[in-house]
Amino acid sequence: MDSLRKRLPAPRQDILAKESRSSPSITAAFEPSRISELARDSPPWYKVASRRRLYALLFPGAIVSYMTSGYDGSMMNSLQTVSYWDDFFGNPRGSTLGLVSAIIALGAMCSAPLAPWVADHYGRRWGITVGSCIMIAGAIIQCESTTFAMFVVSRFILGFGLTFCTTASPSLVSELSHPKERVAVTAICNTCWFLGAIVAAWLTYGTRVIPSTWSWRIPSLLQMLPSMIQLSAIWFLPESPRWLISHDRGEEAMAALKRYHGDGEETELVKLEYEEICAAIHMEKASGNTTWKSMVSTKGNRYRMFIVVCMGTFSQWSGNGLISYYLARILETIGINDSATKSLINGIINIWNFLIAISSALLVERIGRRPLFRISTIGMLVTFTSWTIASAVYAETAAHGAAMAVLVLIFLFQFFYCIAFSPLPVAYSVEILPYSVRAKGMATYVFTTKVAVFVNQYVNPIGLANIQWKYYIVYVVILAIESFIAYGWFVETKGRALEEIAVLFDGEEAEVITAAKSEVEIAQVEDLDRASLKKA
Incomplete structure (x- = not known):
């Protein structure tokens, strides 16, 4: 002044x-802290009727997008223990098994350029709607598959639709959530991966005893369940206030902010949010920072994209992909061959993962991002190294104790993974991206994630089949690199409103x-x- x-x-x-x-x-x-101060002084969501309605709609309308990915990973893990699926498709192993699992990631990669265009031009709700419709079609074809090729194509279609939802959903959740709960609610998005995984694991555990191909067709068909839930709820939600303002529909944006952030009143918080969003979007448009090129045109944006790419890569290349898609093969390397036991372990580990992830999501704003990332990466490095050593001992001695040690270390590894890389990759990526490139940035995150998944899923079964426990050494090296990067380069964003995080990347003169x-x-x-x- x-x-x-x-x-x-x-x-x-x-x-x-x-x-x-x-x-x-x-x-x-x-003032950079003013909105945060007002948000902290606001009553908790469960005491405000408008926010209770908002989150009751956001969960089925947007947050469940990530259930589909978790459902798919757990379903493919479990189907490997179902003899009717294995026999029907010719006992796929090695690169063939990798292709079945990885093709969904290839489909997601192919739609990455289209998804942000739909979300930016037609709105977040249309992005979710388009993706849901495509995934429902893919699930129906998957259930009706009569050949291996048909099954693979259906999974490509599922992946193609997935990117539309996972690009638009976190943006809508972050942009609609009240500042007091924004971080926790956005962090919960990715934890729904495990919610989908739990449903698939226990559903497949039950259907495995059906003496026909319906033992795998039922779980395949029900993969469309999250998409159906979204279609039933998404149009009861308002569009993102930021999207509305960017399309000159400020009155609708103010109405949405008043209804859900002010409990029907134009409070000081609502006014400040509206003014800050208007000013930020106006200046982003005036600067021309709304293209793909602008994502790397400034030092701040290049730093953002570095972190987004790290989030997408680390979330898949930390060794967790082995457990998510090939737990059955890992258990076989330590002498656990019974299909019922493998399915049971898969079901239990997904419940464990979900409980850890949801607890961490609720504590993110209290603990901070950097401490969680540091504890997570170092913890994963230590436990995965120990897991590798125990696997080597079992391979040499076939000792029961070594096998049990591997099983315990798998659960410990998942604990360290879930405290940061379940709740934070999506929430952290969304909040560090300014509105002008948020949809494009999230599409980049999804694309990076799916590239990592594709390579992971295609290579993992080959590595496990050919060199068994020695393949784990690759992930030990990767985890050492992740720990180094997370310790030195991840920025703390705790306590700042969505539009205010730009200062951390662009300096005080943002x-x-x-x-x-x-x-x-x-x-x-x-x-x-x-x-x-x-x-x-």
Whole structure:
């Protein structure tokens, strides 16, 4: 404000000084911590009817998008223990088994350029709707498959639709959630991976005893369940206020903010949110930072994309892919061959994962991002190294104790993985991306994730079949690199509103925040000046 006064004629300085004394909210409106302070003082969501309705709609409408990925991983894991599936498709192993699992990632990669275009031009809700419809079609074809090729094509279609949902859903969740719960609610998105995995694991555990191909066709058909849930709820949600403002529909955006963030009233928090979103989007449009090229055109955006790519890669190349898709093969390497036992372990480990992930999601804002990433990567490195050693001992001695040690270490490894890389990759990626490139950035995250998944799923069964426990050494090296990067390069975003995180990447002179302050301050001064002239 002081720097602005110096640039104004004397009469305007007096008006601004007078207004600043009488209305501190003018200067407070764009203080980086103001929205966060107001959000912290807000009552918890369960005491506010409007926020209870919001989250009751957000969960089925958007958050369950990630159930499909978890369902798929767990289903494919379990189907490997179902003799009717194994025999029907010619006992796929090695690269053939890798192709069946990995093709869904290839489908997701192919739709990555289209998904942000739909989300940006037609809205987050249409992105979710398009993706859900495609996945329902894919699940029906998967259930009706009569050949191996048909089964593979159906899984490609499922993946193609998945990117639309996982690009639009976290953006809608983050942009609609109240600032007080934004981090926790967005973090819960990715933990739904395990919710889908639990459903698939126990469903397949029950259907495995059906003496026909329906033992695998039923789980295949029900993969469309999350998509059906989304279609039934998504159009009861409002569109993202940020998307509405960017398309000159400010009244609708204000109505949505008032209804869900102000409990029907235009509170100070609602006003500040609206003003900050308007200013940020206006300046992003004016700067032209809305293209694919703009994602790497500035130092701050390059740093953001580095982290987004790390999130997508680390979430899949930490050794967790072995457990998610090939647990049955891993258990065979330590002498557990009974299909019922393997299915039971798969069901239990997914419940364990979900409980750890959801607990961590609720504590993210209290603990912080960097501590969780550091504890997670170092913990995974230690436990995976121990797991590798125990596997080597079992391979040499066939000792029962070594086998049990591997099983325990798998659960410990999943604990360290789930405290950070279940809740945070999506939530962290969404919050560090400014609105102008948020959909494109999330599409990049999905694309990176699916590239990692594709390579992972295709290579893992080959590695396990050919060199068994020695293949784990690859992940020990990768985890050492992850620990180094997470310790030194991941930025803490704790305690900041969505539009305010730009300062951490672009510095105190962040284009959006600085320009937004100046524009709004000047506009307020001009309004005051016009009012004083009228009185004169």
